[in-house]
Amino acid sequence: MRNRFTAILIMLLLIGSGLGKRMVRAQNLLPHKERLVFSIEYFGIHLGDATLEIKDIISYNDHKVYWLASRAVSAPWLSALYKVDDRICSYMDVTSICSLKFVKDCHEGNYVHSVKISFNQERHFAYYEDNDRRLEIPPLVQDPLSGFYYLRTKDLKIGESIFMPMHDDEKNWDLEIKVLRKEIINTKVGKFRTIVVRPMFKSSGLFRSERGIWIWLTDDEKRIPVRMETKIPLGSIVAHLKEIN
Numbered sequence: 001m002r003n004r005f006t007a008i009l010i011m012l013l014l015i016g017s018g019l020g021k022r023m024v025r026a027q028n029l030l031p032h033k034e035r036l037v038f039s040i041e042y043f044g045i046h047l048g049d050a051t052l053e054i055k056d057i058i059s060y061n062d063h064k065v066y067w068l069a070s071r072a073v074s075a076p077w078l079s080a081l082y083k084v085d086d087r088i089c090s091y092m093d094v095t096s097i098c099s100l101k102f103v104k105d106c107h108e109g110n111y112v113h114s115v116k117i118s119f120n121q122e123r124h125f126a127y128y129e130d131n132d133r134r135l136e137i138p139p140l141v142q143d144p145l146s147g148f149y150y151l152r153t154k155d156l157k158i159g160e161s162i163f164m165p166m167h168d169d170e171k172n173w174d175l176e177i178k179v180l181r182k183e184i185i186n187t188k189v190g191k192f193r194t195i196v197v198r199p200m201f202k203s204s205g206l207f208r209s210e211r212g213i214w215i216w217l218t219d220d221e222k223r224i225p226v227r228m229e230t231k232i233p234l235g236s237i238v239a240h241l242k243e244i245n
Helices: 002-011 144-152
Strands: 034-042 045-060 063-074 085-093 099-108 111-120 125-128 133-136 161-168 171-187 190-200 213-218 225-231 236-244
Touching: 063 144, 085 144, 099 144, 144 161, 171 213, 171 225, 190 225
Parallel strands: none
Antiparallel strands: 034 045, 034 236, 045 063, 063 085, 085 099, 099 111, 111 125, 125 133, 161 171, 171 190, 190 213, 213 225, 225 236
16 A cells, blocks of 8 residues: 555656766756646545655756756545655756765654765776665666656657657666657646656556556656556556746
């Protein structure tokens, strides 16, 4: 229950060889600040809210970084049974568009868990502060939150895929995101022309690729996520964008 419910809320927010030698510049620029609020629903039942936010551009270890944050909170009626309040923070380098730090603070029922990871992109290792471990990482690796924003900077072409190296839970993997189609949808904040993408998760559990996740991004330079959906054994859980600041 814990892992499944948290993964739904977090994911439905929601997804070099030396920085001096290899830079990845954004094809679409992210805004200086942004706050997106989503309603998480199952057959019209409100399960909770999720927030995705670019809080600011700040300085971190002599790098200019996007200060990214997300929060997933269960609805009051559900909190009475099983309260969830999970927060994620990521520092993503403005120039190279890769992660430099990842912090996760989970409160789910009686379960409390925190993790802090620093990414040394020049020497290619991830440092886990909680257990003093160093793990090798591929060049220009993303964490689960920075990867979502990295996707928003890319030029998306129907029928093609975006690939990115990922790191989380002491594991590295390559994530493929398929660009499926264009679609016009109505939302709580307006009507949008969108591009539908599908992350292909190969890990076990809720997000096996055969169950599926779909994300609707606006078909413009902003690439705002306006709808996200994941399949579960009985139906789908959907995140509807309800507020843009």
